[in-house]
Amino acid sequence: MGLFDFAKGIGHKLFNKDADAEEKIREHIEQNNPGVKDLDVSYQDGVVSLGGSADDAAAMEKAVLMAGNVMGVAEVKADGIQVPASSEKVDYYVIQKGDTLSAVAKHFYGKASEYPRIFDANREVIKDPDLIFPGQKIRIPLDQD
Known part of the structure; x- marks a missing residue:
């Protein structure tokens, strides 16, 4: 299981209706923003897509984990996040x-x-x-x- 795959039925219960998912997940990430500016969140059928600009790779990884550890999320796509190269393992x-x-x-x-x-x-x-x-x-x- 890679960084972007999650257990859909496990995690923080943030929303009851899919229509509320984007707003609730965005609020969840921004509440303790790990360093992502201009955060954009979209949600469809258990897949979250993130956009914005990350201060570093750790900030992007944390945003992905925060979105993925939400009940109802099975996958997170972070292609839309601009992130500088990292040497951290x-x-x-x-x-x-x-x-x-x-x-x-x-x-x-x-x-x-x-x-x-x-x-x-x-x-x-x-x-x-x-x-x-x-x-x-x-x-x-x-x-x-």
Whole structure:
């Protein structure tokens, strides 16, 4: 599962009718804007398309994750976001039942105490490190070689 694919039946419930989806998803992203200017959101049949200009690759990735971790969204297209090139290495992880950020940190970094690194990389996606849910997708910053 890549960055742009999501579990449609899992996530934050932001809208009841598809007609409200664009506005609610835009508000959700802009509320904790990760660094995307002139944000444009469209929604059709579970697919969100994003447009605008991102400060960096992380901002684009966070906007995609914020849109994708919404119930009713199965895919996010970010072709319309202008983003500068990045040298940061990032992996993506889907939270499993029973996961904690400490366990995810231990898996990726070898030390559970590194969980703040994951939380910091996902502040716009995760509001509380103790409140993650199965199916939620997050960014995992990796060490540079």
